[in-house]
Amino acid sequence: MEKMVIIGGGIGGAIAHDLALRGFSVVLLEKGELCCGSTGRHHGLLHSGARYALHDVATAAECMTENRILRAIAPQAVEQNDGLFVAVDDADMNHYGQLIRNCSAAGIPSRELSAVDARRMEPELSPTIKAAVQVPDATMDAWRLAMHFFASAKANGADIRPFSEVVGLLVNHGAVTGVKVRDHHRHATYIEEADMVINATGPWAGKIAALLDIHLPMKPSPGVMVSMQPRLTGMVINRLHPAGKGDIVVPQRNQSILGTSAWIANDPDEVTLPADHVRQMIDLCSRMLPKLAHLPVVAAWSASRPLLVGDAEADPTRISRASQVIDHGLSDGVEGMLSVVGGKATTMRAMAEKVVDRVCAKTGRAIPCTTKHTVLTHYRRFFRR
Ligand SMILES: Cc1cc2nc3c(=O)[nH]c(=O)nc-3n(C[C@H](O)[C@H](O)[C@H](O)COP(=O)(O)OP(=O)(O)OC[C@H]3O[C@@H](n4cnc5c(N)ncnc54)[C@H](O)[C@@H]3O)c2cc1C
Structure with missing residues (x-):
């Protein structure tokens, strides 16, 4: 052979x-x-695909298919904890209906939750959130x-x-x-x-x-992640808006991993950890989970996405x-x-x-x-x- x-x-x-x-x-x-x-x-984050549903339904659908497969073939590597997409303000609420429709188009099961119900499930969510959507995200x-x-x-x-x-x-x-x-x-x-x-x-x-x-x-597109202790939520928490910065908190063991940012680097061997990105992750993610603003940083690091880009x-x-x-x-x-x-x-x-x-x-x-x-x-x- x-x-x-x-x-x-x-x-x-x-x-x-x-x-x-x-x-x-x-x-x-x-x-x-x-x-x-x-x-x-x-x-x-073992994506359900909902993160991409607002702008790339095909990628969202592929994530959902693979999410189901990986849960079955690698159960020891997956915590089956689900995720919430949280609307923090009225601008986020403008995407609520579209997210539900696009999740349906991508085959992603979703459940609409009032702010009260979401906070009952995740008490550390900000008391000012407007509403949330539950999807089958998971921690890997x-x-x-x-x-x-x-x-x-x-x-x-x-x-x-x-x-x-x-x-x-x-x-x-x-x-x-x-x-x-x-x-x-x-x-x-x-x-x-x-x-x-x-x-x-x-x-x-x-x-x-x-x-x-x-x-x-190819352009390496790095992003910063910040680990804080303790773990604040059972589920993955996402901001309900088109993909942006500082909009995901993944609970990993006893930690909360905040992320992420995105920029274009020239060389994957020369990727830095900009201090202002660390601060920005904490500021943005604490709009969903206010306690994050007061927790100690355990570690911060960056990694690069392998993206193929048009000039x-x-x-x-x-x-x-x-x-x-x-x-x-x-x-x-x-x-x-x-x-x-x-x-x-x-x-x-x-x-x-x-x-x-x-x-x-x-x-x-x-x-x-x-x-x-x-x-x-x-x-x-x-x-x-
Ligand atoms: C900030 C950030 C957050 C992310 N979060 C998620 C997430 O939550 N969920 C998700 O599904 N995806 C996530 N991703 C995407 C995911 O990390 C990548 O898509 C995936 O890890 C890419 O894998 P890869 O094997 O292509 O690259 P890599 O894992 O980088 O592997 C490439 C390997 O090639 C090796 N190599 C390079 N040159 C040589 C050489 N000359 N000889 C031999 N070996 C060589 C390198 O050492 C490296 O180990 C994230 C990415 C980033 C940047």
Whole structure:
């Protein structure tokens, strides 16, 4: 069976799992620790899709489908706690009817709640809220979910190599035939041959494409998250407005994770943590949960979204969260390499399915995807010999 080399140990784990289930030989190379990129550092919201319903119904519907699948195949990584969209003022109320209609169009179950009922469910909500909508958001353990995929891939024969950085691509007669790898454990460089290479490096995807002199219009779009103690709510709390800043509070264990902001960076290796964004997250989120203004900050960090942007795109909160698989044979005349960009952690299984369907089409194999129904191996198994 053909050998596939995946670059990137975030969403790449889901691709490795799908490839291994379909019988391919798999090597995955990650330059740092697994999940050290955005995948291990995001907000931890298993989206119902309602966050996107006001401006991107297709992405909202995909999130809901994947939300249901991940609850079933990775139950240990998901807290099934639901979410509220909270109208803080009259401007938010202007979106209330549209949110309900668009959730329905996207297949997202929603329940209308009066301010009194919402506060009965979540007493820390501001006493001045106008109304709320309950949706099937959930809290996911970002790291565990991804590690379940790695454990499953490994159990089916995938060779997963952290601290292995791709520093070059081998090209023969116009096709990628392998990668040059720097092993940061052994301080050695070696060649790994491949029938096909999959660039799953998220915010770094443009850097890998540049090794072939291919321009991928990737822009890392970082955002800041702030962790405060204690956990104030049982459910995920979202502001009921079109996606913006400081509008999500995810309860993770005994913490409240506030987020997020969005800007465009030039280099994923030079992403900062602007102090004013930390303050802004606290100010904006405390409009929904006033106690946040007085809690201690436990930690603050930033992570980058791997977004594909048109040059004219100005507002990173509005860039599509849809994923794309780019076949460089079709787009750039270089066979043997696919890049996967965009998407959400919530949709990583679906992204992997798209990638591996393309691999099957290119290698002339009609092997169906089974990841929708395959319960994932527990992450702890990854560390056992
Ligand atoms: C602020 C913020 C909040 C978010 N919140 C959520 C959320 O609540 N829910 C949700 O579903 N999604 C969320 N996301 C989106 C989610 O984090 C990303 O869509 C997802 O993690 C991207 O995964 P990835 O594998 O594409 O990228 P990454 O996880 O960044 O993985 C890419 C990997 O490639 C590796 N790599 C790069 N170059 C090389 C090389 N040369 N050789 C080998 N390896 C290399 C990197 O080290 C990295 O580990 C959020 C994103 C941000 C920025």
